[in-house]
Amino acid sequence: xxxxxxxxxxxxxxxxxxxxxxxGFTLEQLxxxxxxxxxxxxxxxxxxSIYHKNKILVVAGPGNNGGDGLVxxxxxxxxxxxxxxxxxxxxxxxxxxxxxxxxLKFFKIPVLSTDDDWKQLLHAKDxxxxxxAIFGFSFKPxxxxxxGSIISELISVQDQLPIVxxxxxxxxxxxxxxxSTEHIVPSMLVSLTVPKPCSAKLDKDKTDHFVGGRFIPPxxxxxxxxxxxxxxxxxxxxxx
Amino acid sequence: xxxxxxxxxxxxxxxxxxxxxxxGFTLEQLxxxxxxxxxxxxxxxxxxSIYHKNKILVVAGPGNNGGDGLVxxxxxxxxxxxxxxxxxxxxxxxxxxxxxxxxLKFFKIPVLSTDDDWKQLLHAKDxxxxxxAIFGFSFKPxxxxxxGSIISELISVQDQLPIVxxxxxxxxxxxxxxxSTEHIVPSMLVSLTVPKPCSAKLDKDKTDHFVGGRFIPPxxxxxxxxxxxxxxxxxxxxxx
Numbered sequence: 239x240x241x242x243x244x245x246x247x248x249x250x251x252x253x254x255x256x257x258x259x260x261x262g263f264t265l266e267q268l269x270x271x272x273x274x275x276x277x278x279x280x281x282x283x284x285x286x287s288i289y290h291k292n293k294i295l296v297v298a299g300p301g302n303n304g305g306d307g308l309v310x311x312x313x314x315x316x317x318x319x320x321x322x323x324x325x326x327x328x329x330x331x332x333x334x335x336x337x338x339x340x341x342l343k344f345f346k347i348p349v350l351s352t353d354d355d356w357k358q359l360l361h362a363k364d365x366x367x368x369x370x371a372i373f374g375f376s377f378k379p380x381x382x383x384x385x386g387s388i389i390s391e392l393i394s395v396q397d398q399l400p401i402v403x404x405x406x407x408x409x410x411x412x413x414x415x416x417x418s419t420e421h422i423v424p425s426m427l428v429s430l431t432v433p434k435p436c437s438a439k440l441d442k443d444k445t446d447h448f449v450g451g452r453f454i455p456p457x458x459x460x461x462x463x464x465x466x467x468x469x470x471x472x473x474x475x476x477x478x
Numbered sequence: 479x480x481x482x483x484x485x486x487x488x489x490x491x492x493x494x495x496x497x498x499x500x501x502g503f504t505l506e507q508l509x510x511x512x513x514x515x516x517x518x519x520x521x522x523x524x525x526x527s528i529y530h531k532n533k534i535l536v537v538a539g540p541g542n543n544g545g546d547g548l549v550x551x552x553x554x555x556x557x558x559x560x561x562x563x564x565x566x567x568x569x570x571x572x573x574x575x576x577x578x579x580x581x582l583k584f585f586k587i588p589v590l591s592t593d594d595d596w597k598q599l600l601h602a603k604d605x606x607x608x609x610x611a612i613f614g615f616s617f618k619p620x621x622x623x624x625x626g627s628i629i630s631e632l633i634s635v636q637d638q639l640p641i642v643x644x645x646x647x648x649x650x651x652x653x654x655x656x657x658s659t660e661h662i663v664p665s666m667l668v669s670l671t672v673p674k675p676c677s678a679k680l681d682k683d684k685t686d687h688f689v690g691g692r693f694i695p696p697x698x699x700x701x702x703x704x705x706x707x708x709x710x711x712x713x714x715x716x717x718x
Contacts, residue, residue, distance in 0.1 A: 261584045262577035266506035271514075278712045285711075316692055317712055337502030344501045345695045452556055455585045471525075472518045472557055 241478070242464035243435045246412035249375045252431065252462050256454070266334060268453060269302065272430050273309025275450025275474035276369065276404055279428045280310075281317050282475065283402070283446065284366055291366040293320045295359045297388060299372035299408070300327040306404050306430070307371025308338040315345045319366070323349045324356040326384050352384055360395045367400040368392060370422060372408035375434050379417060381409055393420055400425035406434055415439030428475065432464050450475040481718070482704035483675045486652035489615045492671065492702050496694070506574060508693060509542065512670050513549025515690025515714035516609065516644055519668045520550075521557050522715065523642070523686065524606055531606040533560045535599045537628060539612035539648070540567040546644050546670070547611025548578040555585045559606070563589045564596040566624050592624055600635045607640040608632060610662060612648035615674050619657060621649055633660055640665035646674055655679030668715070672704050690715040 298304035403424035538544035643664035696706040
């Protein structure tokens with residue numbers, strides 16, 4: 239069956255409608271559920287009972303994708319992992335991002351900046367994976383520093399260290415896919431609400447694809463042109 | 479092992495600290511996780527594959543316990559149930575309560591007021607259970623109308639229709655337990671964060687006890703005098 243996707247433009251509209259006056263979701267609610275679903279997907283893919291490494295590097299970008307990463311890190315800690323967050327460019331759009339960082343401190347989760355040696359985590363023996371929460375569906379090229387260098391570092395280790403991308407593999411054009419031969423190849427993608435068109439360019443032998451962010455009713459999916467996802471039981475994720 | 483509980487006074491302090499400037503959780507975040515955990519507990523206890531009734535009456539009180547109920551109803555709909563919310567006294571403390579109601583409308587979940595015939599749901603053949611989200615840990619007697627009459631109605635059907643209480647069985651003294659011979663006997667209690675002292679008065683043959691609201695680190699539990707709960711995997715609930 240063909241993968242149903244929703245373009246970057248339509249995804250932005252969907253997001254806006256969810257948080258608009260009629261439906262009235264708050265960013266805090268949707269981000270909590272999105273981040274929880276990514277953490278659940280990581281646990282599903284890398285259960286601690288099988289993978290005895292427990293350190294996870296979460297790279298958080300400056301926008302909402304980064305916020306999802308911050309929430310994900312907190313839930314990963316609750317699930318027994320040892321996340322470390324690298325948050326090079328903090329958002330000041332709303333005070334909530336600062337609160338998300340305080341919540342990480344509450345869990346004693348290290349939050350690194352560009353001054354810290356975050357790269358050593360890419361080579362540490364107990365690092366299980368990297369969560370790529372840098373850019374999401376509103377990403378527009380070109381990639382600016384420091385993110386260009388960060389992406390290059392991730393690409394250089396991705397054959398040894400699995401990358402879990404949140405919603406969109408960072409650096410990919412949301413609608414078109416990879417824009418250069420050197421690009422992130424995630425071992426796992428967690429699409430939020432609905433896959434974006436770039437997901438169709440994933441190599442299924444290399445990337446496991448999940449959908450997460452279980453917060454819309456069936457008719458809303460249909461309105462945006464996709465079939466509702468049959469999440470089982472109380473799961474916040476579905477493997478596609 | 480003795481059940482570890484935290485008094486109403488200490489629970490209020492814990493809640494305040496979680497949402498204080500240092501830790502910085504928002505009400506929206508905690509309510510989303512609390513409501514999700516109650517919905518998960520209901521699904522665990524009454525899976526649709528076994529119980530073929532799918533209608534659930536959620537009675538929401540005027541405060542935060544009611545808010546947990548509103549969130550719970552939305553997740554129950556996502557899990558395939560048909561919740562109906564009875565919300566007799568709406569909170570105007572924050573606009574967020576109005577937003578939670580809008581979110582229910584988004585899911586086409588009926589929201590009844592005292593003018594509606596909510597009682598027929600107590601006797602309908604397809605009603606699976608009632609979620610009692612009326613009063614929580616900040617309840618102080620006496621019960622005021624219309625809640626006194628509502629509680630009496632619930633008591634009159636509780637031998638036939640299971641009641642799922644959120645955090646505290648409504649009408650019970652949070653620290654002491656039942657205050658009159660006629661009282662709600664839930665078939666299931668979902669304590670949030672940590673059981674309150676009244677839970678020690680539950681008859682284990684009649685009430686299954688869960689804890690939910692998985693959002694604090696182990697050392698914070700210890701600071702408030704209880705052992706962290708060993709939630710398995712990504713579960714938001716633990717059966718005690």
